[in-house]
Amino acid sequence: MKMKLALAVTGLILATTGMAHAAGELNIYNWGNYTSPEMIKKFEEKYSVKVTITDYDSNDTALAKVRQGGTGFDIAMPSQSHLPIWIAEGLIQEVDVGKMENAKNLKKEWANPDFDPGRKYSAPWLLGTVGVVVNTDTYKGPSDSWGILFDPPAELKGKINVVPEMSDVLYAAIKYNGGKLCETDKAILKKARDTLVNAKPNWVAMEYNTIEKMTAGDFSATSDWNGSALRQRLQKPSINYFYPKEGFTYWSDNVVVLKEAKNLENAKLFINFIMEPENAAMMSAFARYANGVEGSDKFMPDDMKNAPELVVPEDKKGIAEFMKLCDPATQDLYTKIWTELQK
Amino acid sequence: MSAAPDLITLNHRRDIRNRWLLSLPALLIILLAATGPLLIVLIYSFLTPGDYGDVKWLFSTDAWVNVLFQRDIFDDTLSLADAHISIFLRSINLSVMTTIATVVFGFPTAWFIATRPARTRELWLFLITIPFWTNILIRTFAMLEVIRNEGLVNMLLIKAGIINAPIQMLFTDGAVLAGMVYVYLPMMVLPVYASLEKLDFRLVEAAYDLYATPFRVLTKVILPIVKPGVVAGSILVFIPSLGAYVSPSILGGGKNLMIGNLIGLQFGQGRNWPLGSALSISLMIVVMIALLAYVRYAGKGANAHG
Numbered sequence: 001m002k003m004k005l006a007l008a009v010t011g012l013i014l015a016t017t018g019m020a021h022a023a024g025e026l027n028i029y030n031w032g033n034y035t036s037p038e039m040i041k042k043f044e045e046k047y048s049v050k051v052t053i054t055d056y057d058s059n060d061t062a063l064a065k066v067r068q069g070g071t072g073f074d075i076a077m078p079s080q081s082h083l084p085i086w087i088a089e090g091l092i093q094e095v096d097v098g099k100m101e102n103a104k105n106l107k108k109e110w111a112n113p114d115f116d117p118g119r120k121y122s123a124p125w126l127l128g129t130v131g132v133v134v135n136t137d138t139y140k141g142p143s144d145s146w147g148i149l150f151d152p153p154a155e156l157k158g159k160i161n162v163v164p165e166m167s168d169v170l171y172a173a174i175k176y177n178g179g180k181l182c183e184t185d186k187a188i189l190k191k192a193r194d195t196l197v198n199a200k201p202n203w204v205a206m207e208y209n210t211i212e213k214m215t216a217g218d219f220s221a222t223s224d225w226n227g228s229a230l231r232q233r234l235q236k237p238s239i240n241y242f243y244p245k246e247g248f249t250y251w252s253d254n255v256v257v258l259k260e261a262k263n264l265e266n267a268k269l270f271i272n273f274i275m276e277p278e279n280a281a282m283m284s285a286f287a288r289y290a291n292g293v294e295g296s297d298k299f300m301p302d303d304m305k306n307a308p309e310l311v312v313p314e315d316k317k318g319i320a321e322f323m324k325l326c327d328p329a330t331q332d333l334y335t336k337i338w339t340e341l342q343k
Numbered sequence: 344m345s346a347a348p349d350l351i352t353l354n355h356r357r358d359i360r361n362r363w364l365l366s367l368p369a370l371l372i373i374l375l376a377a378t379g380p381l382l383i384v385l386i387y388s389f390l391t392p393g394d395y396g397d398v399k400w401l402f403s404t405d406a407w408v409n410v411l412f413q414r415d416i417f418d419d420t421l422s423l424a425d426a427h428i429s430i431f432l433r434s435i436n437l438s439v440m441t442t443i444a445t446v447v448f449g450f451p452t453a454w455f456i457a458t459r460p461a462r463t464r465e466l467w468l469f470l471i472t473i474p475f476w477t478n479i480l481i482r483t484f485a486m487l488e489v490i491r492n493e494g495l496v497n498m499l500l501i502k503a504g505i506i507n508a509p510i511q512m513l514f515t516d517g518a519v520l521a522g523m524v525y526v527y528l529p530m531m532v533l534p535v536y537a538s539l540e541k542l543d544f545r546l547v548e549a550a551y552d553l554y555a556t557p558f559r560v561l562t563k564v565i566l567p568i569v570k571p572g573v574v575a576g577s578i579l580v581f582i583p584s585l586g587a588y589v590s591p592s593i594l595g596g597g598k599n600l601m602i603g604n605l606i607g608l609q610f611g612q613g614r615n616w617p618l619g620s621a622l623s624i625s626l627m628i629v630v631m632i633a634l635l636a637y638v639r640y641a642g643k644g645a646n647a648h649g
Contacts, residue, residue: 060611064396072463158511164597165613190417205514205596218492218513328394328614335613336416336426342600343424 011110026266028053028072037284043273049266066091074261077125077253079324080115092256095268097123102275110292122291123271127252128226130168137238138220144242146176148221150199157202159220164206170334175246182326193337216300227289230309241309388620396614408616410625434602438584442577443521449531457539471529483593486522514596521592531576538572578637582630602626
């Protein structure tokens, strides 16, 4: 009731200030192929808001564009690794997601994360892990290791893809050599570099288009995101996802409201809307990733309810950590190793 | 007596002023749209990288030093940046190969068209331009469909019993080159055709009458005349090839960086905008050198005929 009143008042104010044309719009800036059209349609019909979606392909692209300003976007979905920059640079506003009506639905582990204590700025969109995907028709041996990429069995040589996410690849190589997230120890970094450089001749490609290439047989193994792995298995049951025993990372994308948002109230409505279990399930069903909303499971498609790609086994939870950005000096070292790898 | 020349000077002056005024919009656009952004890139190349992308307004020549030299990440010694240099060389090498291959395939194509009867020539030219109707990305993906492991070529070869297992063609250097040649071939055919069209075929007949061998006719008569077309085509192919981004990533698998990818990396995951700017300008310098070589070469060619 309060909400409706607030809406009515906002509408009235907007109407009297001659900005009524903006009242019924919401501009979303999101990763490509990541927003459920059905869920958007439901939102549009429920609140009579016209939603426009623009795609981006990386956190860095999104950050660079929003930083320049004048984008016209209301909402964006940075990963938790980048969220602190968005906050520090004053690109997004506090909308007190934690106090919204549907915030009570958030799963405990996602209600108060380190990267946004109290959920002042953001709500979880979708989340997952980064691991190894292997076509077990080609290789049946143990695959729960980054060694699949770095020291591959003979069957997989020349059929391996590595997704060119610098932070993820460096993390895997560092963990494989016994280091830690954002490692700065030069001895370990040197080993990691050697691991990568020596492994590269066994790789056939470094690209993002894994779902299509794994299922068409161009690749037999790849590093990948878990939801992508799930889509591959549903098309080709021999493709399996593995959690590397050396350690792996969680990521989550988070809905934030830009400081320059023209449709603040609609943005808040949207955030509250996606924290409703049924709507969160629609997002998951489309992109094939898990969400942070309790009770959304029962609205999920059957093939996702107990998917091994989405449910991290209890004994693996201890070796998982949140991916974060390293400090600029470390990042610079990583870029140099990365350039050397691809020279 | 003296009034007439004054009037001419006045008219002349007005004429010049009008010309400047009329070309002002074009000059402004060139200044704002071409020189302006270039100036920003130049300035950025002398600044300090921001912590998470962007720049800090502190003067620094680090970016330029880093284009050619690198401090070893492990023992801190300064050495030639062989990563950057080998990436530049790879791009230049690919561009040269693409240019040579387009000449090899483009010249006979243009010759074929130029020797058709006048009324069918336009149809042939029209056919050459058809690929331009489709986006470069789609053409490259079409290429991928043809040569991939479960693609058209491998399937046909397996069906015909020539091979048992698919040949790895995708993600090889050959695949990248084939993709580049396919995309840039029309850029070579059209200028070569334009100069062949002007060729007086009686000259060829005359050469034969004077007992020239076909090879001598080609090298002594035809090639000197079509050389400007070949050089223009080479420039049209070479320069965009240098910045090629799409074919290497889609057909080459993105394992090895090209200049374009290297620059993209600095503005994205690398978060070093000044280095990206310095690399962009370095690329422009390479292009300038190529163009200067062209001007000198073309100039010589013109003199030889003049």
